[in-house]
Amino acid sequence: MLKKLKGFIGLTAFILLVSSFFGSSVMAATVGEPLLAAEQGWHRIDDKDSRIVYSGNQWTTTTGPQFYGNSLHYLPNNPTNSSQTVKFSFYGTQLRIISTLYQDYTSNLLITIDGVDYAPVSVTGPSVQINQALVFEVADLVSKEHTVQIKSTDTKRWVLDAIDIDDTGYLINPNLASPILKAEPVVSKIDLSWNTVNGATSYNVKRSLSADGPYETIATVNSTNYSDSNVTEGTTYYYKITAVNSVGEGASSNEVSASLLIIRERALLTITLNTGLEKEFDLSMPQVNAFINWYETKASGNGPVMFAVDKGKNNIGPFKSRKDYIIFDRILTFEVNEYVPTTTE
Structure with a gap:
């Protein structure tokens, strides 16, 4: 048993020695x-x-x-x-x-x-x-x-x-100029565009989640524009472009950053009561849809008798919050007029 153990130790030492030798010549x-x-x-x-x-x-x-x-x-x-x-x-x-x-x-x-x-x-x-x-x-x-x-x-x-x-x-190929890059955020994507670089046969589109990189090439294109649709709300993306030909890549373009353009559609909800009184509310579309769902549910015989419309920060004055409570059987008609705000989030 001792002999076998010694043999194992000797073989192990030999393997380690060979490994060390090759490691130092190849990796050090x-x-x-x-x-x-x-x-x-x-x-x-x-x-x-x-x-x-x-x-x-x-x-x-x-x-x-x-x-x-x-x-x-x-x-x-x-x-x-x-x-x-x-x-x-x-x-x-x-x-x-x-x-x-x-x-x-x-x-x-x-x-x-x-x-x-x-x-x-x-x-x-x-x-x-x-x-x-x-x-x-x-x-x-x-x-x-x-x-x-x-x-x-x-x-x-x-x-x-x-x-x-x-x-x-x-x-870096010194014979290719740096492109001049622009970014335009739109709904569901970010559009990139840049100038034509003389001698370029294609362009690498690079993206990072932080300023100054590190950058990852996400696409290679032959045109001078690209739409990045693999993006999510709330994230800022950083971009650079390099021109490419058979010799290699040129220097990077300027760095640009962009986030998705988030458009929150809204609507004017006008409710006419059976007294002839009209109430108008400026609401987000989720709020309007919540009102319609309540109305349809109540019309089928289910749900609460009242619906609370939160006025948000409009004319809140000294109060913590303001709500109008609409009673179902007082509603004569209602109208929804959707619009896109001139400002976006």
């Missing part, structure tokens, strides 16, 4: 070490992607199987502090920069996200290049669109091989 990337593929929860974008903008006149490319996607962008020399930059925008919460470590590369790579500078990143390495190295990581960004700039603050070289972002995020 370390800055400064190679990361040959995006980990779970991330996806990788190659340096050749057209949504990445290279500014400056010295960027060039090279190819080879040692680079991700068989290529990278590099600077053979960087003569100024700021003329050679990489810029892109993305939607998501996390970002990784994949580069090369080498002995004469910069130790002052400045990464700026949404105008905030992060501590300088070093891509200085050994005399033998370390390719596809993870050199920068941030994983606690707010779920929204972010702008990124990368540049060196000295005159040493550096390269860009790839970037990793959330597997649910995306790079």
Whole structure:
């Protein structure tokens, strides 16, 4: 029995060791070490992607199987502090920069996200290049669109091989303008409309229950309007639109918010008594329907002899409430004139 137990413990330790080994190589990337593929929860974008903008006149490319996607962008020399930059925008919460470590590369790579500078990143390495190295990581960004700039603050070289972002995020297409969005609440739906964006082949309609998101794509349309009927009374919805083409999504439109337009129909109930006296009441339709139901029930021989009409806040004066009690056998006729108020709730 003891032998079997020892064997079980040994096998368990071996499994845990193997699991730990594979877990660390697949799920625990370390800055400064190679990361040959995006980990779970991330996806990788190659340096050749057209949504990445290279500014400056010295960027060039090279190819080879040692680079991700068989290529990278590099600077053979960087003569100024700021003329050679990489810029892109993305939607998501996390970002990784994949580069090369080498002995004469910069130790002052400045990464700026949404105008905030992060501590300088070093891509200085050994005399033998370390390719596809993870050199920068941030994983606690707010779920929204972010702008990124990368540049060196000295005159040493550096390269860009790839970037990793959330597997649910995306790079923003800089060649598509942001739509200008309008929302109009109507009965039972919210109508959205926006301008045509040059180069767009479709538009993503995004909705959130809070300002600034996070947003969920609820529809993709080819037109410049959309009606959202999957809405409920009392809820405020927030919307954004992105233009889309074969390259990807553009930057989001302005954010708009809207709630359902709630129209409460009302009616003037005019009751003529057998004395010739007329009584007129401005009531909601549920109140009018309650009166009609009472009248029909009493006419069939059932129900109370009186019906109380609540005057609501009309001419309430110093009283807590005011009610008119209508006696069934005093009613000669009644008339209902429905109308829609000029103001809505």
